[in-house]
Amino acid sequence: MSALRERVLAGQPLTDLLVIDSHAHMGPWFNFHIPSCDAAGMVRTMDRLGVSACIASAHASIGPDFRLGNDTIARAIAAHPGRIYGYIGVNPNYPADEMREELRRCRAIPGFVGIKLHPDVHRVRADDERYTPAWEFAAERNLPVLSHAGAGSAFNSPSHFDRPAEAHSQVAIILAHSASAQESMDAAVALARKRANVHLDICGSPLLIWALEQLVERLGSERILFGTDLPFIDPRPGLGRLAFARIAEEQKRDLLGRNAARIFGIGPKNF
Secondary structure, X not given: OOHHHHHHHOOOOOOOOOOEEEEEEEOOEOOEOOOOOXXXXXXXXXXXXXXXXXXXXXXXXXXXXXXXXXXXXXXXXXXXXXXXXXXXXXXOOOOHHHHHHXXXXXXXXXXXXXXXXXXXXXXXXXXXXXXXXXXXHHHHHOOOEEEOOOOOOOOOOXXXXXXXXXXXXXXXXXXXXXXXXXXXXXXXXXXXXXXXXXXXXXXXXXXXXXXXXXXXXXXXXXXXXXXXXXXXXXXXXXXXXHHHOOOOHHHHHHHHHHHHHHHHOOOOXXX
């Protein structure tokens, strides 16, 4: 049994490892209760597991009020420096100038390290011109972009990211939930093999250990990121799946935090 599995099985927090949850949220959602969904509650959960840091977007940013959501994340960053980082939430259904202004406003706040898109909620395809200000800003400021993704969607199937990935090859694009279903995995891996700037995350409640193992076998471990949907989803099963996956310890460390530290430029460099 590996050292990581032994630690997780014993319920020990992984305080001596670099663990970055690169797909977190914050705040309430409209149709069900999410316990401990504020910044303090999230940090308590992270402490129990030994999660070094998370990168979060507010639920409000995805849906009804992107400015309110970004303000929520800004306060969390200030209250928990080095533990909570933020994605700038944008909404392409607003005028392009408003999107650009919000991107500039938030990028001026230390701790915002990426941009979050959710085409399924916005009902706008990822390669639609209404997202152009976000893609261009990411390219200008060297900001990674995390997007909700999934095969079969009319708005954010992996194929919808091909044109943005080609047009902005310097931008690290992270497709979320890339191993939640076989069809999504196949499409995400195909795009990542085609576009070197495309990365995948393993966030998702339906994810199975074998799917994670297959993802690493097919793509390697250096472009896959650990994410849990904290606090939307309990992060413990996601960490357990990674700990018990039949992949090498060094590969697990890549996924747990090394890749996110490199892509986002955060976290200590000695892991």
